[in-house]
Amino acid sequence: xxxxxxxxxxxxxxxxxxARGIVRGIGELLITxxxxxxxxxxxxxxxxxxxxARQQQxxxxxxxxHWQQRPPGQPAAPPxxxxxxxxxxxxxxGHDYRYTVxxxxxxxxxxxxxxxxAGTAMPGEQGNLAIAGHRIGRGAxxxxxxxxxxxxxxxxxxxxxxxxxxxxxxxxxxxxxNPGADPRCTGVAPIGGPYTGLAGQEIVRxxxxxxxxxxxxxxxxxxxxxxxxxxxxxxxxxxxYSAQQRLIVHGVLVKRYPKEPAHPELRPPxxxxx
Numbered sequence: 001x002x003x004x005x006x007x008x009x010x011x012x013x014x015x016x017x018x019a020r021g022i023v024r025g026i027g028e029l030l031i032t033x034x035x036x037x038x039x040x041x042x043x044x045x046x047x048x049x050x051x052x053a054r055q056q057q058x059x060x061x062x063x064x065x066h067w068q069q070r071p072p073g074q075p076a077a078p079p080x081x082x083x084x085x086x087x088x089x090x091x092x093x094g095h096d097y098r099y100t101v102x103x104x105x106x107x108x109x110x111x112x113x114x115x116x117x118a119g120t121a122m123p124g125e126q127g128n129l130a131i132a133g134h135r136i137g138r139g140a141x142x143x144x145x146x147x148x149x150x151x152x153x154x155x156x157x158x159x160x161x162x163x164x165x166x167x168x169x170x171x172x173x174x175x176x177x178n179p180g181a182d183p184r185c186t187g188v189a190p191i192g193g194p195y196t197g198l199a200g201q202e203i204v205r206x207x208x209x210x211x212x213x214x215x216x217x218x219x220x221x222x223x224x225x226x227x228x229x230x231x232x233x234x235x236x237x238x239x240x241y242s243a244q245q246r247l248i249v250h251g252v253l254v255k256r257y258p259k260e261p262a263h264p265e266l267r268p269p270x271x272x273x274x
Contacts, residue, residue, distance in 0.1 A: 052139035055112035059084040060100040067159045072261055076159055079103035079116070086123050088114060088131065088141075089155040091273040092148055099141045101131055101156075111138045114234075117212050123156045124163045124256060126228040130212035135236040135247070142236035145249050150200050151185040153270040154232055154251045161258050162268045165232040165251035168200035184273065187254035191229055194222050202248045203238055211235065211248050229253075 063084035070076075079085035084100040091097065105115040114133035121127030133142035150173055154165040166188045169177050174197070179185030191198055194215045204211055212233050215222045230253035238247035257268050 049137060049139055052111055052113070052137075056100060056139055059102060059112060060087070060098075063087070063100055070159055081106075081118075082109050082112075084113075085116070085158070087157040089157070089271055090145070090148070090153070091155070091271055092152045093144050095271070095274075099133075099139075105132045110134060113139060114141045120212055120233075121214070121230070123158050124161060124230065124253065126225055126230055127214040128212055128216065128228075128231040128233050129156070129165075130233045130235065132235045135238070136241055142234060142247075145234055145236060146201075146238075146247055148201070148249055151179065151182060151188050153184070153273055154234070154249075155268060155270055156232070159259075161256055163253060164255040164257075164268060164270050165230075165253050167249060167251045168198060170201055171199040174199060188252060191252065194218050195229060198250055200250055202250075204246050204248055206243065206246055208246070211246070216248075216250060 076085070081104045082102060084102050086101045088099050088101050089097060099114050102109050102113050102115050103118065105117055109115045110132060111134075114131050117130040117132065120130040123129055133145075134140050135143050135145075148167050150167055150169045152167045154167065156163040156165065166184065168188065169190055174190045177190050179188065190196070198216055202211070210217050210219075212235065213220050213222075214225075214228045214231075216231070216233065232251045232253070234249040234251075236247050237243045238245040255268075255270075260266055
């Protein structure tokens with residue numbers, strides 16, 4: 001009887017299978033992380049905007065009701081943490097740009113709208129009216145303030161008055177400031193004395209809190225209250241999707257309009273600017 005040989009199968013490539021398994025696992029992990037990141041971005045940009053819009057609308061309604069119920073001529077009470085006390089309009093960012101400014105800059109308050117730095121000036125006062133706001137998500141009230149240019153209006157409404165601030169000249173405009181025939185620039189010019197060098201926009205580190213001082217960048221005792229210029233300062237994170245720096249916008253008060261109780265429909269013409 002003849003003998004026969006049986007061919008043996010080649011051994012399985014165990015290392016190749018393990019490598020493919022590892023690559024497949026890494027790929028699935030990356031896809032999962034990507035989906036989680038997309039969901040996080042969606043939540044931060046859209047879901048928080050929706051919640052903030054509702055809270056902001058409610059704050060505005062409460063403020064308007066308070067103004068309507070306030071007896072004429074009664075001095076305004078100091079704002080309570082978390083409550084609205086003024087409305088901020090920036091016509092350059094759209095005719096419908098209006099946010100209720102809340103007292104305080106804690107995370108919860110800022111999730112409902114722009115917040116007033118406690119201890120800084122109130123609208124129209126000498127000193128620096130300083131307001132913080134988110135740039136991404138949570139309504140992003142200051143998402144586009146990098147678009148502001150010299151002489152753009154920042155209008156603040158209170159129970160009894162309208163205050164018109166305008167953005168100061170940019171840094172590259174300070175030395176040879178020439179507003180030309182632009183009527184919007186009336187009252188806007190580089191400020192001298194201890195304010196010398198103060199520009200309409202600057203980028204600073206997060207710890208540079210001196211930008212909201214009465215004389216930005218200088219010690220709080222630099223000038224007595226009665227000699228301080230009436231300023232407004234807006235602060236937000238920079239760049240987008242980062243808290244690495246802060247974008248700062250400075251403006252100066254140029255005009256004020258007392259409200260007329262008999263004509264509540266009257267509004268400053270600056271609100272119609274584009």
